[in-house]
Amino acid sequence: MPYIPLPEHLPGITGLLEYRQDTAAPIRELTQILLRGPSTLTEAERELIATVVSNRNECRFCTAAHTAAASVLMGEADTASQVKRDIEAAPVSEKMKALLTIAAQVQVNGKNVTEASIKRARENGATDLEIHDTVLIAALFCLYNRYVDGLATVTPDNPDFYIALGGRLKQHGYNRLKQGYDHLKQSTLHK
Amino acid sequence: MPHIPLTEGLPGIRGLMAYSPATARPLNELAEILLRYDDNTLTRGERELIGAYVSSLNDCFFCQNVHGALAGYYLDLDMQAIDMIKQRYETTTLSDKLKALLSIAGSVQKGGKYVTAAQIERARAEGATDKEIHDTVLIAAAFCMFNRYVDGLDTWAPRDRQLYIERAPLRAAEGYIDFDLYK
Numbered sequence: 574m575p576y577i578p579l580p581e582h583l584p585g586i587t588g589l590l591e592y593r594q595d596t597a598a599p600i601r602e603l604t605q606i607l608l609r610g611p612s613t614l615t616e617a618e619r620e621l622i623a624t625v626v627s628n629r630n631e632c633r634f635c636t637a638a639h640t641a642a643a644s645v646l647m648g649e650a651d652t653a654s655q656v657k658r659d660i661e662a663a664p665v666s667e668k669m670k671a672l673l674t675i676a677a678q679v680q681v682n683g684k685n686v687t688e689a690s691i692k693r694a695r696e697n698g699a700t701d702l703e704i705h706d707t708v709l710i711a712a713l714f715c716l717y718n719r720y721v722d723g724l725a726t727v728t729p730d731n732p733d734f735y736i737a738l739g740g741r742l743k744q745h746g747y748n749r750l751k752q753g754y755d756h757l758k759q760s761t762l763h764k
Numbered sequence: 765m766p767h768i769p770l771t772e773g774l775p776g777i778r779g780l781m782a783y784s785p786a787t788a789r790p791l792n793e794l795a796e797i798l799l800r801y802d803d804n805t806l807t808r809g810e811r812e813l814i815g816a817y818v819s820s821l822n823d824c825f826f827c828q829n830v831h832g833a834l835a836g837y838y839l840d841l842d843m844q845a846i847d848m849i850k851q852r853y854e855t856t857t858l859s860d861k862l863k864a865l866l867s868i869a870g871s872v873q874k875g876g877k878y879v880t881a882a883q884i885e886r887a888r889a890e891g892a893t894d895k896e897i898h899d900t901v902l903i904a905a906a907f908c909m910f911n912r913y914v915d916g917l918d919t920w921a922p923r924d925r926q927l928y929i930e931r932a933p934l935r936a937a938e939g940y941i942d943f944d945l946y947k
Contacts, residue, residue, distance in 0.1 A: 576879070576881070576884045576897060577894040577895075577897055577898050578894065589898075592898065593895075593898060593902075595797050595801075596794060596797050596798060596902060598790075598793075599789075599790035599791070599793040599794040599797070600790070600794060602789075602790040602793075603787060603790040603791060603794070606786055606787055606790070607787065610786075630875060630876070631875070631877065632876065675916075678916075679912050679916045682822060682823070682911075682912065682915065683822070683824065683911055683912040683913070683914060683915025683916035683917075684823065684915045686767065686915075686916045686917075686918070688767075691767045701768040701769060702768075702784075704767060704768055704917075705768055705780075705783065705784060705917065708767075708912070708913060708916040708917050709784075709787060709913055711912065711916070712908075712909040712910075712911075712912035712913045712916060713909055715905075715908045715909055715912055716905040716906055716908060716909035717905075718875075718876055719872050719875065719876040719901070719904065719905035719908055720876070720901060720902055720905045721876060722875065722876025722877045722879075723868075723871070723872045723876035723879045723901040723904070723905060724876075724879075724897075724898065724901050725879070725881075
């Protein structure tokens with residue numbers, strides 16, 4: 574049971590973003606820019622950063638959601654599952670391994686990012702902006718994960734819920750749906 | 765030295781705002797709504813104090829001094845009193861409701877799962893509303909983002925703490941959206 578009354582048909586972050594739409598607007602906009610805006614990192618690569626950070630924050634809802642989003646964007650589920658287990662052994666580029674390592678350091682604390690990990694990212698071709706975006710995406714998910722778990726929102730168990738959510742994140746990104754979310758009241762996936 | 769090239773002389777998050785104005789806009793808007801909008805039963809001072817407390821737990825020098833000085837300005841407390849709150853707020857003369865909310869914020873800083881039903885119950889018993897509990901969690905979570913952004917890119921910050929106190933009245937007046945980055 575969430576600590577505050579939230580719409581039952583909107584588990585996880587969505588209910589919170591509907592609960593207070595004025596703060597939700599800039600959070601959604603920031604996420605849309607960082608994860609879907611123009612970038613030299615692919616959408617899937619940026620979703621992997623979100624996945625790794627959420628997993629290390631042990632936020633089950635966000636981890637499942639961004640694992641699903643990354644997987645639907647890549648057309649396979651193996652990579653997202655492997656970056657959670659072991660960044661170095663995952664089938665991603667050397668640059669991505671370096672950026673995911675920076676993200677994992679940010680997850681612990683900003684001060685944990687080392688000169689060596691920045692140097693490694695640069696040596697593997699990462700630009701200043703890619704390093705900047707990696708740090709900010711990782712920091713943003715430290716917000717999301719705490720928001721979702723700090724208010725004890727519901728985490729659905731049905732894997733199909735996250736497949737549907739991943740599809741929605743691929744299709745619509747992070748903007749609020751124009752029609753709102755009332756249509757999800759018909760869905761049984763969150764139960 | 766910051767990990768990426770930032771405009772010299774712009775401290776903390778201000779250098780990052782100049783570097784990435786597109787992301788700065790929603791970041792600043794979030795800060796303005798959460799910390800400064802008057803449509804809130806928590807005072808600006810109380811909300812800044814939550815930000816300062818979480819920033820001190822995250823050991824972010826820039827953020828804890830900016831927001832500690834703002835909290836001090838709004839609540840009419842000196843640096844020593846703010847430092848005392850950061851170190852042991854339970855022993856201070858803050859309201860019992862604010863102590864309960866600071867305890868929730870402290871748990872959020874560690875991780876969302878650390879917030880317990882007992883902490884929420886205590887806050888409610890002291891009169892905290894749903895929205896106040898919501899905002900406390902979101903402010904604490906937002907500072908876990910801001911602190912990591914500022915320190916994760918190793919931004920520069922003046923070490924003289926008095927500077928932050930001197931700037932606080934201007935920062936309080938200008939807010940988080942409509943200000944001159946270079947002042």
